[in-house]
Amino acid sequence: MATDTDTSTGDPGAAWAPGTTGTARGASRLARVRGRLELPTLRRATGLLDGRHRSVFIGHGQDFDDLSPYRPGDDVTDIDWKSSARAGQPVIKRYQRESNLPLILAVDTGRTMAAQAPDGDDKRALALAVAEIFGYLARMRGDPVSLVAGDAERVVDRPARAGAEHAEMILALLARRLDALTTGGTGQERLAAGAPASRLSAVLERVSTWHRRRSLVVLITDTSHPDARTDPAVVDWLRRLSAQHELIAIQVADDVALAPGRGRRRDVELAGEVPAFLREDKALAARLDAQERARRAQVASLLDSRRIEHVTVTSEAVMMDQIAELLARQRLVLNRRRR
Template sequence: MDTQELLKRLRRIEIKSSRLSEDIFSGAYRSAFKGRGMSFSEVREYQPGDDVRDIDWNVTARYARPYVKVYEEERELTMILLVDISRSEHFGTVGMTKRQRVAEIAGTLAFSTIKNNDNVGVIFYSDRVEKYIPPSKGHKHVLTILSEILSIEPEGSGTDISVALRFAHNVQRKSCTLFLLSDFIDGSDYAKTLAVVRNKHDLLAMQVYDPHEAELPMVGLLRVKDAETGEVRMIDSSSKSVRKQYRDYWQELTVKLRETFSKYNIGYASVSTSEDYVPRLQRLFTHPRI
């Protein structure tokens, strides 16, 4: 992508994201996620009406009666975007690539954050952490983030979400909101890492996929290439059994994602590049838990 094209895309995303962050998320931002902007203060005995998610199980076990964690509000909040820039994100058949859609969503989140005078940072990852931009404020900072999302190329050849989660957990010592953006085409087991990170930070996830990843088009023989391994295959998309296998794989992936995020009480949404992402993002802000 040349500089002129990058600036055009950056400007389009800036205009759209700024409008959405102002019109849609203003007012809902600070109350969106449980625990966001709150630091641990003390523990006290459980009282009727307390959120069971606040129970401190270690203290509860020690005294044989339930105790809950008490939090106090911090003046500044921090959001860290975990952005998948693996090679599979360049795929796109309907108007835009997954990477471009991720940039729009990230832009909306970033502008929402700075409009509330809070900090936003980003971790770019593939099968390794490719780049880290520490949390900061300001319009120029968000434009830097968007420019990187559109232009950065991964050195890694695969995807490993657990690497990004561990890095975020270690680099961000204070509790914050982590927003995971990916197509979740990841063969590694990152569930245990989710559990560890979720104990310290608020964690939300949004899957961005291409419609033809969910449903194979019937166009006869197709030459397909795995963007991350480079493997090339010929498949017969006119075959009902081939399309069924393809559909079944996608449904299994979708079910697994929902079950995983539900198990750890992590807000999750999924959107294709052909859909309007705004309603899904809105729901994560207003109903962050599954």
């Protein structure tokens, strides 16, 4: 049950405004990413993406170039220990990259994405921020970026191209799709009538059938998905896509459905707010929390069964660290497969 805090109380952190959340209207989304991240963090994330070329394009574009002193943010797995011992300081191996690994942003735009994250942020803001980070890293490396965003009613697709202008275009398109989930101004937002449900199988099918070149697919959804119970076809498409592409999943965390003592709340699946006698029922809240934990465990088990590395993003403050940890785990997996 995806939930959202009632915004009629005037809480500015709960509202979604694509012109202000994610970027200022008219400003560059990619420039905003660069401005809010520290250089060592960016270096580490970029280095982790470099490792994917070594794994995917074995012998085709990752020839040894030279040795370089280790700097904060470099991947420690690139350290050449023998050379470091001779030099008396940490030294890393650098490689020449001749091939680009396309990036595909596969984004869930179903109505549960309009709910609230545990820290009070709108889940759409976190999902867009994740897309911005990967778009920025791809632009830094010269990798082409494409977008597949969809739900139960519609899937939009933009082909892979390099360059900042193209990345800005697909991020703006994604922001518009997410914005369409709600109506009303800031502080008065409500779920739009007929807001579609999620259908990740449709998104993954489009990626698999329209994007044949091996790519890094970043699946952005929430902790309710992928759900084999409500979308049985997603199991087969996860299997196909994990074999066809390099696939990772980033899930945006949901706030708790019932929270005694935390005030007025509403569920994005309901027309009105949750009644007080329900939201203050501690026994009911505990039962629902147990059900939610079990359901999320099933979602995680599905991803684990396909050996898909995944992470749950909980807030913008720790998001970059969580993404870097995910990329590090995925790189280790790829290195093991290479051996």
